[in-house]
Structures are given as structure tokens and as C-alpha cells.
Amino acid sequence: xxxxxxxxxxxxxFGVSIFIGQFLKKQIFLEKSLLAGPKMASWNQLSVETxxxxxxxxxxxxxxxxxxxxxxxxxxxxxxxFYVPRVRLSSSKPEGSxxxxxxxxxxxxxxxxxxxxxxLRVEIVTEKNGVMVYRMENTYNRSEGVSKAxxxxxxxxxxxxxLKSLFTHPSITLGALEFELDxxxxxQQQSNAGYIIRYLDGEMFRTKTLITNYCTNPEFDMMIxxxxxxxxxxxxxxxxxxRWDTEWLHPKKMSDFTLPSNAETEGPLxxxxxxxxxxxxxxxxxxxxxxxHQFDALAERARQRGGFATIRFHNDELWVQxxxxxxxxxxxxxxxxxxxxxxxxxxxxxxxxCGYWTHMTTLEYxxxxxxxxxxxxxxxxxxxxxxxxxxxxxxxxxxPRRFIHEPKWAKNxxxxxxxxxxxxxxxxKMTEQLAKDEKKNKKKExxxxxxxxxxxxxxxxxxxxxxxxxxxxxxxxDIESLVKQRKAFKVNMDFKTFKVNKTSWIHESExxxxxxxxxxxxxxxxxxxxxxxxxxxxxxxxxxx
Amino acid sequence: xxxxxxxxxxxxxxxxxxAPESAAAPEVPESFYYVHGKDKVVHKVSAGALQHSAxxxxxxxNLGYTEEQAKANPFPFENIDGDILQMVxxxxxxxxxxxxxxxxxxxxxxxxxxxxxxxxxxxxxIKELLTYCCKQVAMMVKGKSPEEIREIWMIPTDAExxxxxxxxxxxxxxxxxxxxxxxAGDAK
Numbered sequence: 001x002x003x004x005x006x007x008x009x010x011x012x013x014f015g016v017s018i019f020i021g022q023f024l025k026k027q028i029f030l031e032k033s034l035l036a037g038p039k040m041a042s043w044n045q046l047s048v049e050t051x052x053x054x055x056x057x058x059x060x061x062x063x064x065x066x067x068x069x070x071x072x073x074x075x076x077x078x079x080x081x082f083y084v085p086r087v088r089l090s091s092s093k094p095e096g097s098x099x100x101x102x103x104x105x106x107x108x109x110x111x112x113x114x115x116x117x118x119x120l121r122v123e124i125v126t127e128k129n130g131v132m133v134y135r136m137e138n139t140y141n142r143s144e145g146v147s148k149a150x151x152x153x154x155x156x157x158x159x160x161x162x163l164k165s166l167f168t169h170p171s172i173t174l175g176a177l178e179f180e181l182d183x184x185x186x187x188q189q190q191s192n193a194g195y196i197i198r199y200l201d202g203e204m205f206r207t208k209t210l211i212t213n214y215c216t217n218p219e220f221d222m223m224i225x226x227x228x229x230x231x232x233x234x235x236x237x238x239x240x241x242x243r244w245d246t247e248w249l250h251p252k253k254m255s256d257f258t259l260p261s262n263a264e265t266e267g268p269l270x271x272x273x274x275x276x277x278x279x280x281x282x283x284x285x286x287x288x289x290x291x292x293h294q295f296d297a298l299a300e301r302a303r304q305r306g307g308f309a310t311i312r313f314h315n316d317e318l319w320v321q322x323x324x325x326x327x328x329x330x331x332x333x334x335x336x337x338x339x340x341x342x343x344x345x346x347x348x349x350x351x352x353x354c355g356y357w358t359h360m361t362t363l364e365y366x367x368x369x370x371x372x373x374x375x376x377x378x379x380x381x382x383x384x385x386x387x388x389x390x391x392x393x394x395x396x397x398x399x400p401r402r403f404i405h406e407p408k409w410a411k412n413x414x415x416x417x418x419x420x421x422x423x424x425x426x427x428x429k430m431t432e433q434l435a436k437d438e439k440k441n442k443k444k445e446x447x448x449x450x451x452x453x454x455x456x457x458x459x460x461x462x463x464x465x466x467x468x469x470x471x472x473x474x475x476x477x478d479i480e481s482l483v484k485q486r487k488a489f490k491v492n493m494d495f496k497t498f499k500v501n502k503t504s505w506i507h508e509s510e511x512x513x514x515x516x517x518x519x520x521x522x523x524x525x526x527x528x529x530x531x532x533x534x535x536x537x538x539x540x541x542x543x544x545x
Numbered sequence: 546x547x548x549x550x551x552x553x554x555x556x557x558x559x560x561x562x563x564a565p566e567s568a569a570a571p572e573v574p575e576s577f578y579y580v581h582g583k584d585k586v587v588h589k590v591s592a593g594a595l596q597h598s599a600x601x602x603x604x605x606x607n608l609g610y611t612e613e614q615a616k617a618n619p620f621p622f623e624n625i626d627g628d629i630l631q632m633v634x635x636x637x638x639x640x641x642x643x644x645x646x647x648x649x650x651x652x653x654x655x656x657x658x659x660x661x662x663x664x665x666x667x668x669x670x671i672k673e674l675l676t677y678c679c680k681q682v683a684m685m686v687k688g689k690s691p692e693e694i695r696e697i698w699m700i701p702t703d704a705e706x707x708x709x710x711x712x713x714x715x716x717x718x719x720x721x722x723x724x725x726x727x728x729a730g731d732a733k
Contacts, residue, residue: 041660043698050679057683068691070703183597453688 007175048076055080060114061455064166081171083389086113087207088178089159090409094126094146106182108159109409112166116394120458121145122162124155131155139460140405141254146460156192168203173233175391178211179224180411186217193223206233214241215411242400245287246414246429249437250397251383252313254300256283259307259512287400299345299360308361312380319356322349332377354386404431483499560599576612579619580634584627584659584708587619594637599670627660636674645716652681656697659685 043051055077058066063082067074091110110122123134123142131154136145150158167174179194205228214220221237242251259280295311302309324336336349346366348359357379361369378387382396402410408428418426454460576592579599595601600707601620622630632653653659663678695702701709 041657041664043700045660046663047667050663050675053675053679054682057680059687062683062686062689062694065686065689065691065694069700073700127644128568245570455688458692459688 005487007462026166045388048181051076052080059455060084060112060120060166061457065456078169081173083173083175084114084167085175086178087111087163087167087174087176088180088393089163090406090411091182093182094410106155107404107408108155110159110162112396113391116391120455122159124159126155131158133158134305135458137454145458156195157199160196161258163205164200164203167205168200170206172206174207174239176209176211177205177207177229179216179220180213181215181220183215183411186219189220190223193227196224196478197227200228204228204230204318205453206230208233208235210237212237213411221281231277234278236278238397239280239282240285240483241283242285243287244400244418244423244426244430246426246433247288249287249430250435251285251400252288253286254283254312254381254383255286255309256281256312257302257307258311265331278433285396285399286351295347295358295360299347300362302365303344303362306365308359308365310357310359310379312357312464313355313383316356318352318358319349324349329374330377333379335373339366348373350376350379352378354384354536355380400430401434403427404434482535578612578615578629580622580628581619582622582625582627586627586631586632588634590634590637590701591641594634594641597637597640597671597673599634599672601669622665622669623666626661628659629665632658632662633669633671633674637671639674648677648680652677 048052051073055063058077060082063077066077088109088111090111091106093106093108105126107126108124110124112120112122114120117138119138121136121140123135125134127149130150132147132149134142134145134147136142139145139191158355174309181189184192207229209231210221210225216239221239224406225234225237254295279383298309298311319336322338323338324338327335327337329335332352334351336351337346339346344362346361346363348361348366350357350359359369359373361381378384380387382388382392385393402426403413413423577589577593579587579589579590580601592603592605595605604620605615616685625633653662657682659678663675666675666678685697689697694700
């Protein structure tokens, strides 16, 4: 007969035996490894799990350094996930350049935000025979960083290749990937997107947010969205802009348009929205208190574009002035809803413990967004210190300073109504304001700077090398010798002959598959494309080799 | 052999010892256990402090290792140096019943000691201390180039690894050939 107690006893004995077995196995393994290895404990004696835990605490550049230590360590690094809050690619045309100069002559900046008040900057500046690469950590001052000359290479492919090498591995997730490129005609933007896709060579970024600004058009956004982003990771697309002002150095208000992913509307933003499965936002950040209350204009634009417009972080006076019944729509939010037919708009004034915000939309669209409105706990987005991620809050608080710290690169300013002189005046006032702010925090900053250890690749060498000089670049006039060395191709393009540096070529036949997947190719496009890619397009039948 | 002692003592039937609350109330006497490392120096540690080690805590609570048995047979950790075990015991005592702070500045800075500590802590399964140690190990290579990391952590290059592997294979091959020859000689 089955004896339950005996069975229980057996189970206990069995469990204890396994435990002891595992303990002995572990001890024997450890003793063996200690005997087998060198007397002094070292990295190689750690278990893979412990190594992974150590890797988890490495910063971005130490991870990269570790990848070059050995094959095994590279595999271990690649097995540990890493999060980078934000990465930005900016372009800046050198002075005196024309639209025809295209992207190849531009300078590029890769700005990597690794945490609050922590960032790495890689500036790639086009020079006569190649590029200068400046690397800085937690500073905008080139003299505090390191620089290197790289001959016979173009800035753009180099910038994309750097991004590819740093951020396209599946273990890396980006909080936001921002493109802050020059305001170029649509075809040139498309060709730029084509080049980005080409140079990434099938690799993808795993980013939660794609951010562009008013300079880029929806076609560029869509090409980037569909070709270089992991669609399982992306959560939203944002188009950010800032209205400069001298009143404050941090965002005071935000007005924006939101298109939920189920939007069925018309307008430029909606056109783009049809092609994606995530919500799109278009935000204007205001640095002044008194200029953002353009309710009528915003409501009208919301009607035209679809979705809804929102003003965030306005003061309580506006809430108090609305003499309408208060509705508690959820645990956190009270609403005053105003809809006065025949006016087609609905204005929803919201209040929570975090602050005040107002949604404006059409009667028809309100119904579609009702669930969204009802579930909203805080409508202040990344301006709310309590509800947003600390990095996001810090980032947007210091975003306006971009115009002061890096005026050549910043392109998300929306003050097109100002003349250049007026802009300089505003900039001057902002700089003065910043100087006052920084004076207060000077002691603290100095203390932190002394402590910080610079990342690999961003610290000055202990054995300073002579100032970087360009080694003689490729002599393009000696085309025969270059062809022999396979460093260049001679290209016959209609009436001209171009000599092309091999490092940056792209074949004409490859362009349509990359650059024309959104717009139909047309004559204008082809002309602009040829202008943009002057000297870089190879015609298949005319390569002399 | 320490492992045998461990096995014998742990197999002894005894009443399961429930781990006392870390912040022991004054009226409840605290249980103490004993551990020793390679140097055979015995350390007396409270059950509350030992709760940090999942390995020892598991042995005490699952195998019913009583205080009396523990006193007679201290937990032997022959693979851990005496000074390293002392560090671990000190840390456990310091953090007994306290929430662990995000940083610990008392960890050793010398790489040899730190790696020994990591091995010991990993073996004893002290999660919080392992986290501190791993952070400290990571800090050692902050800002360093691959060559510098290799030097600091004593990591051979791939070429050195391959050469060592080849050498080991050669040696093993020679030894095998020698054994075969000897066996053939014996057979004759």
C-alpha cells in the first residue's frame, strides 16, 4: 500500500541530497578553477554572470573599449542591454556654402546624452583634405576635448558610420533619436535620408522616440521611420521647436498638436501619420509667459490638421475665469468643458495637482479622443517635474540653452519673424541671463568637474602628441595612379568628368530604391538630386577602370 | 576536506532553525554561527548578519543546522582567504538589519583583493555586496582604453589565448602519446 509518510521522507531526502550535491559541485568547481588559474584573482576567473553584472555598470565608452579587449568579452558586452537616453545628429553648413554644396561639405555633430548633465560630443568638421574630429565630454569647448584629423573622407558617411558603430547593436536602446539637419529642399532631404539608409547598410536603431524639427519634412521622417528604426521599439514621433525669448531660460509653456495613431484626418502631419502606427506630436516650447495664449489660432489649426491642440502649463487665472461646471473625470483630473454651437470647437480646461492644461479640438474629434482625455493623469508631459522621467525633465529644462551653447548647430528655433540682428540681440540677452544662472552654480560645477574621469576617447593623452596635421590627401589629379591603387574612380557624367573618392561613393542605380519610396520621382526631383549628389553618383556604364 | 565536513554536518537531522529578525528584539537571544576561511581562523557571526548570504542562510534554514552543531563544526570556506572572509563578515555585521545604501566606499581599491572579494561574495551569494563589488570593478576601467583594461584586469589577448590553447593541446597530445607508448611497452 502506498505509504504517504515514506514518500514524503523520500522527497525530503531527495531534496537534501540535491542541495548537498549542488553545494559540493559548486565548491569543487571553484577549487578547480582556483587551482587552474593564476594565483592572483583576475577578470577571467569571474563567472559569465558576474562579468555581465560588472558590464552592466560600465559607461558607453568603457563598453566599447571592452568590446575591443577580446572576442569573448565582446560577446559578453553584447549580451548585456544598455540604454542611452538621447542621441542627436545635427548638421551645420560652413559659412559661404550654397544650397548646391549639399551635405558633403556640411559639418556634423553627434551629441550623446548619457545621463543628467552628462554628455559626449563628436563634432566632424569638413576641411580641405578630409575632416577634423573633435571629441568633448560634458563641455562645449573644443579646447577642453581631443581632436583628430582624418584625411580623404567625407563628414556625412563618417557621422553615420559612427552612429552605426555605436548604436545599432540589438543590445542598445535609445530613449530618443533626434535629427537636427539643415533646412533643405524636399528632394535633398530625401536623398540625405537615402544616404543614411545606405550607410547603415540594413542596421537599425532601437529608439523609443524619433525627434525631428521644423526643418525636416514628413517624407524625410517617414523614410527614416520605415527604414532605419526598429518598429517594435518606437513609441512616438515628435517634432520639437522652441520660441526664443529673453524672459526665461527654461520652458515656460508648451503648445502642441497631437495625432493619436488611429487618426483619420487630413493635413501634412496627418499624411505622415497615415504611414505610421505610433502617435505624432508637434510641439512649440515657449520661453515667455504671455505669448502662448493663442487659443483661437491653435484651435483652428487643430481643426485643419486633425487631432487636438494643447496648451500646457498655463496659469490658474485662466482656469478660474471659466465659469463652467467642474467635472471630475478621473481620480486626478478636473475638467471644465466648453462647447458652444455653432462654433465647431470644444475647449477642455484641465486641472490636476501638477498644474493646468487645455485641449482644443472639434466636436467630432473629441468623441474619438474621449478615452485618451479621460485616462490622462497629468497633461504637462515633460515639463512636469513630478510625473516625467528625471532625464526628460532635465533635458527640456535646459533645451533653450542650446542656442547659447551651440548656436551654429541649433536649428529648432522658431523665431522666423525676427531679423538676424534681432536674433543676435535676443541671443545676447539670453547669454547674460545664463551667465547669471551659472554664477550661482559655479562652485558646485567646479567640484563635480574635478571628480569626473573622462571617458575613453574623450580624455587628453598623458603624452601629448603634436597638434594634429593633415597628412597629404589623395591627389585626385593623378587619377591613373589612384585607379591603379583602387582608391578612386573616374566618372564620366554627361559633359563632365568627376573624380570620386572611393570612401563615399554611392551608385546612381541604388538611389531609387532608397530615396524614392515615398514620393514619385519627377524631373525636378532628379535635377535636385543630381545637384545634391554632384560628383558622387556613379554611372554604371561610364566607370573607367 | 571542508566539503565533506559540510556534507556530514548538514545531513544531521535537527529541528529547523528559523532565522531571527534582523533587528532582534532585546528579549529574544540572538543565534550565532561560526565560519572559517583558508587560514582556519573562526569568525563568530550572528544569524541576522548571515542572512545576507543566501548560501549560508539556505544551509541554516533548509538543513536545520543548529547553533550547537555550528559551534562544534564551523562552516568551512577553504577557498576563501582569511582576510577576505573577514571583510565579508565585517560587511555583513555592518549591514545587519539595515537597508543597504546605494554606494559603499569601504570596499578595497586594490584589484587583487577586489577580485578575490567578488569571487568570495559570488560564492557566498551575497547579492547586495556583489552589486557594490561589481560597481567597484567597473569603476576600475572607467575612461580606460582596451589595452589599459587588458592590463588592469589581466586579460590575455585573443592571440595569447589562442597560443595558450594550442600549447595546451600540444602538451595534452604529447602526454596522451606518452601514455599510449608506455601502455604499449607494458603490454610487450
